[in-house]
Amino acid sequence: MIQIESVTKRYPDGTTAVDDLSLDIPDGSITVLVGPSGCGKTTTLRMVNRMVEPTSGRILLDGSDITEQPVNALRRSMGYVIQNAGLFQHRTIVDNIATVPRMLGWDRRKARERARELMGRVGLDEALAKRYPYQLSGGQQQRVGVARALAADPPVLLMDEPFSAVDPIVRKSLQAELLRIQQELGKTIVFVTHDIDEAIRIGDMIAVMRTGGRLAQFAPPQELLSSPADEFVEDFLGTDRGIRRLSFFTSDGLALERGPVVAVDAGAEQVARATAAGAPYLLLTDADGKPLGWVAPQDAAGGADKVAVGSLLPYGRPFAAGRESLRDALDCAVLSPTGWAVAVDEQGAVAGVVSQEAIGAAIRSAHAGQREDGPAVPVRTTKAEVAT
């Protein structure tokens, strides 16, 4: 565990970058430091690997003061990833990644072997091993930066806005990759960002900082969204925090209806039975149970096999039942022309359909349940899904 105890940092010019900050960073999870630009996130992070020395207070790593061991030994036990990756442009990708193992005295062959293994782990094609950084895209460079930080298998990873300089699509895939790697490796990660969405997407715990280097709130993301400590945190979270909070509720409990679902070869009798289920539209599926589209009951009264597939209303994006969140289910329902969301199983076959009203009811009961039980701990798999 990393314990930050009443740490203050005043720079020589008088700027108080961090003011009496105390924070217990739990092992094996991702703790995000988030806040507006200049609020002292980078300074806090850099005090952990002693790139910056605190003016007062102390930082403990597994119970002992970080100043007790030689500074470079401390740094080698903590991976460090920065915004623009900071790759060594004169070294190949594989040698960039092998840097820390080489510093630790591994022989070159073993260090490179390890580096290649890590390329796979962070989703880089091994064919890039002999390239130089200038031959890689920004997103690829950032992956190399992460691989380089992981190379000597340090228990702690410090990341300072690692994905801020890449475009939103690449950023999402890097975030997903980080969550996947974290699921496998269980590192203690301190992650700095100014982007609250990123913080919510990847953080197990989020420390919101305010200008002047003070801690505004330290809580798991869903608690932050449901009960912001004050107006500053509320403002910082933005206006749609209610919707975003739905990301933390699973779609498991949704009452999926199978009644309005009919196969494309269903006869008039089956259609009549489906119509009796009372839904305003019927969902047609193909022979494998995959969705085809919606049709009004009166248009299919003569049998589903008489309906031209081209005349069906599009079903929009289906959501993965149970694996995606209530936010995804609601999004699907809102986007659907019929106002009903289509749920699919792992094979992509229709598991059922659900109305906006039913989703609304599920949201209300989820909120009620949370108030009784206190904040639920997010399920890791759910988080990874949300990020993809």
Next chain:
Amino acid sequence: MSIFQFISDFFRDSAHWHGQDGIPHRVLEHLGYSFMALGIAAGLALPVGLVTGHTGRGGNALALIATAARALPSYGLLVLMFFWLGIGLTPVMIPLVALAVPPILLTSYEAMRTVDPAPVDAARGMGMGPAAVLFQVELPVALPLILSGLRSAAIQVVSTTAIAATVSLGGLGRFVIDGLYQRNYETVVGGATLIAGLALAMIALFWLVGRVAVSPGVRGGR
């Protein structure tokens, strides 16, 4: 008689190819003086330029020194040193070193100052010591600019080393000085051609050093 005639006569005269006053011996002497001056200048200017560039402090003082050194007339300095120190290598080395120092000093300072700070920060954050950061992170990236400073210095020194002959030393200046004295223009032109050739050889030499010493990752990145 055309200048090309002079040149071809000079190089075809077999008497110019051996002995104390032969082309090979004079070329070696010339290169000897030049590289000695370049070596001394690099020994003085590189550490100062690299350190000031690395720390980012002292840039103004450095620019002042370089400008002052540039303002010194090489030949005037030589004459002064000659009257002060007498015949020898030292009075020749002083103006040549003064000539070579400014380009080396300024480019090495600039090379270090313009190194991207991000990889340096990453290296320190990974636990790399200061010497390793300098030699393994900063220098490899700063090398092309440093080499370009050494190359300008080398070209200037090779061209100016001819002045050694005016104080009775050897080198290719001998052909020029002696030729002028004897009104033998074939020798004057031949000597001047050799000096120009050596200056071009410096360009080729530093190009080659760059190919070998600078990482393709740095060359490709610009």
